[in-house]
Amino acid sequence: MSDTARARSLSFGAEAAAYERGRPSYPPEAIDWLLPDDGPGRGAPLDVLDLGAGTGKLTTRLVERGLTVVAVDPIPEMLELLSGALPDTPALLGTAEDIPLPDDSVDAVLVAQAWHWFDPDRALREVARVLRPGGRLGLVWNNRDERLGWVKDLGRIIGHEVDPFSQTVDLPAPFAEIARHQVEWTSYLTPQALIDLVASRSYCITSPENVRARTLDEVRGLLASHPALSSSNGLALPYVTVCIRATLS
DSSP: OOHHHHHHHTGGGGGHHHHHHHSOOOOHHHHHHHSOSSOTTTSOOOEEEEETOTTTHHHHHHHHTTOEEEEEESOHHHHHHHHHHOTTSOEEEOBTTBOSSOTTOEEEEEEESOGGGSOHHHHHHHHHHHEEEEEEEEEEEEEEOTTSHHHHHHHHHHOOOOOGGGSOOOOOTTEEEEEEEEEEEEEEEOHHHHHHHHHTSHHHHHSOHHHHHHHHHHHHHHHHHOTTTTTOSSEEEEEEEEEEEEEEO
């Protein structure tokens, strides 16, 4: 990873509150597809690692399912918000390349909106180490569906989404049974939450202040001028959630 990319990957702490306010969660269908059916005891609760957990957007959904969850992230400000919302969930400082868990300790490792920040070779070795045999690795990204007019206009301002299906996500041995899936759904948010969503993107956080201010002003201009947005207090933002899963053989 380049120094620029590394700086962007660690930049989210500066806008952790905006990240929590503006970023969407993940659709239940996607989480169902990513998780294994049950733990090693045939119906036992799953032990799950949310790796790169951030403020807990996915962690919350996992805890709500009654799973035993550990959250790991390298940014203290993000974990502080996660722990405030989920005080009974262990939240550990750590990276995908050095996971602070014992060998063979979890049934699934889920990575939401973060795999592209990892060193994949080192991360895969660590994921394989902490997974139990037959365990599941699940990767998930929310991508804005830019087929609609105003969402496409937003992409022109903040950068168009890149579909991970078109990127190379290589999950070599000892991982097998690689599968891909996508879910179309809609997130409902306020105009201010859309501003927060943009403000929490790494490129916006790390831009010079004048560039950042101009970007956010352009988003406010879109909200004020687009016919589908200007008279609305609530926005419907469509997403295509992309999922990849693999099994530790």
